[in-house]
Amino acid sequence: xxxxxxxxxxxxxxxxxxxxxxxxxxxxxxxxxxxxxxxxxxxxxxxxxxxxxxxxxxxxxxxxxxxxxxxxxxxxxxxxxxxxxxxxxxxxxxxxxxxxxxxxxxxxxxxxxxxxxxxxxxxxxxxxxxxxxxxxxxxxxxxxxxxxxxxxxxxxxxxxxxxxxxxxxxxxxxxxxxxxxxxxxxxxxxxxxxxxxxxxxxxxxxxxxxxxxxxxxxxxxxxxxxxxxxxxxxxxxxxxxxxxxxxxxxxxxxxxxxxxxxxxxxxxxxxxxxxxxxxxxx
Numbered sequence: 001x002x003x004x005x006x007x008x009x010x011x012x013x014x015x016x017x018x019x020x021x022x023x024x025x026x027x028x029x030x031x032x033x034x035x036x037x038x039x040x041x042x043x044x045x046x047x048x049x050x051x052x053x054x055x056x057x058x059x060x061x062x063x064x065x066x067x068x069x070x071x072x073x074x075x076x077x078x079x080x081x082x083x084x085x086x087x088x089x090x091x092x093x094x095x096x097x098x099x100x101x102x103x104x105x106x107x108x109x110x111x112x113x114x115x116x117x118x119x120x121x122x123x124x125x126x127x128x129x130x131x132x133x134x135x136x137x138x139x140x141x142x143x144x145x146x147x148x149x150x151x152x153x154x155x156x157x158x159x160x161x162x163x164x165x166x167x168x169x170x171x172x173x174x175x176x177x178x179x180x181x182x183x184x185x186x187x188x189x190x191x192x193x194x195x196x197x198x199x200x201x202x203x204x205x206x207x208x209x210x211x212x213x214x215x216x217x218x219x220x221x222x223x224x225x226x227x228x229x230x231x232x233x234x235x236x237x238x239x240x241x242x243x244x245x246x247x248x249x250x251x252x253x254x255x256x257x258x259x260x261x262x263x264x265x266x267x268x269x270x271x272x273x274x275x276x277x278x279x280x281x282x
Contacts, residue, residue, distance in 0.1 A: 014062070016090060018052040021096035022059060026066045031076055035111035041078065041080060044223045063090075068096045072141055074150025074222030075106045076254040083223070089140040096144055103111040106148060107162060108221050108254045123171065127249070127260040127269065128224050151227040156222045164250045165192060165202045166217025167257065172215075179208035201239030201245065211243050219250040224260065226251060230272070 004251060025044050032039040045059045052059065064084035067077035077083065099105050140201075154160060157262070169190045177183035178187040192202040201214040214237070218228040228249070238245045242264035250259045262269045 004175070008158065014052075014054075014088060014090065016094075018054070019088070019090055020061075020094050020097075021052050022048060022062045023066055023091065023098060026063055026081075027098040027102075030105065030236075031102075033078055034076070034104075038111075040120050062079075062087075066095060069141065069144070070105075070147055071223045072137070072226075073099075073106065073148055074109045074151075074154060074220050074226045075092055076221045079228045080143070089138060092140040096147070099148065106153060107157065110254075120210070123258055125258050125260050127262060134135055147158050150220065150222050151229055154218075154222075154226070155229040159251065160219055160221070164253060165190060165217045167219075167250060167253070168203055168215060168248055168259070172203065172261070176206065176208065181206070181208050181210075184208070184210065196234065200231075203248075214241060214245045215248045216245070217248050217250060219253055221253045222251060224249070224251045224258070229275075231267070235266065235272075238266050 027047060027200040029039050029041065029044060035194050043189060044061075045056050047057065047058050054062075060081070061084060063078070063081045065087035065240055067081045068083035068087060074088070124139055160211040169188060171190045173185040176182075176188065187204075187206070189201055189204040190202070191204050200216065202217045203215040206211045216230075216234050216238075220228065221225045231248075234247075238247070245264055246260040247266065249262065251259055252258055267270065
């Protein structure tokens with residue numbers, strides 16, 4: 001495209017037609033990525049430059065904005081388009097339209113455990129600061145997240161939960177072997193898989209000094225502040241065994257997974273809101 005044409009519309013608001021073209025192209029690429037089909041990001045933005053009449057940089061920032069919306073929805077986004085906030089509200093209905101057309105976009109392409117590199121210290125990170133992020137979201141995105149509740153979706157996605165648990169088991173064994181504790185690595189136990197649910201935690205592991213750790217694993221494809229569910233049993237065990245208990249939050253599971261820990265008392269580190277009740281007739 002003639003650079004003068006692009007220059008002529010630089011700084012003007014994106015139209016609904018332009019936004020729809022970019023969002024639709026993003027979801028076509030995401031569908032290919034989830035299916036394991038090769039595609040070209042460069043071919044995509046070149047095509048878009050001939051239709052939306054925007055610069056390459058402007059188009060790619062808009063694609064990153066779409067990743068940011070999917071990130072808030074707890075969904076997989078395209079690697080290479082790292083989430084970038086500060087998007088137009090007009091982007092939200094275009095994203096919702098594509099999700100309603102194909103709800104599987106909200107679910108990861110695969111929940112196979114990702115390979116762990118022995119020298120990958122970046123996987124384990126510090127927990128985010130305690131902030132009620134929901135209050136800072138624009139109304140349009142807050143409404144969208146409410147329609148496609150990521151906490152409920154993650155809780156019901158058993159394959160994602162199991163994959164996250166397996167990921168942590170492998171990580172713990174590697175961590176302990178790197179610390180020279182082959183004996184402890186061999187004793188890491190995937191409790192929920194081998195012994196069943198109901199213990200209030202999923203994995204029994206250790207610190208290199210031998211201290212026992214009881215890990216409840218919560219996995220999401222979304223960002224580190226994506227809400228998650230805790231059962232009454234999990235909350236009770238956390239209170240009873242607070243010296244050993246940890247919630248291990250795994251996030252961005254299909255986009256370079258990372259994790260952090262939350263130690264009891266949980267209410268000091270989490271905004272905890274009762275959402276369901278057990279009820280029976282009087």
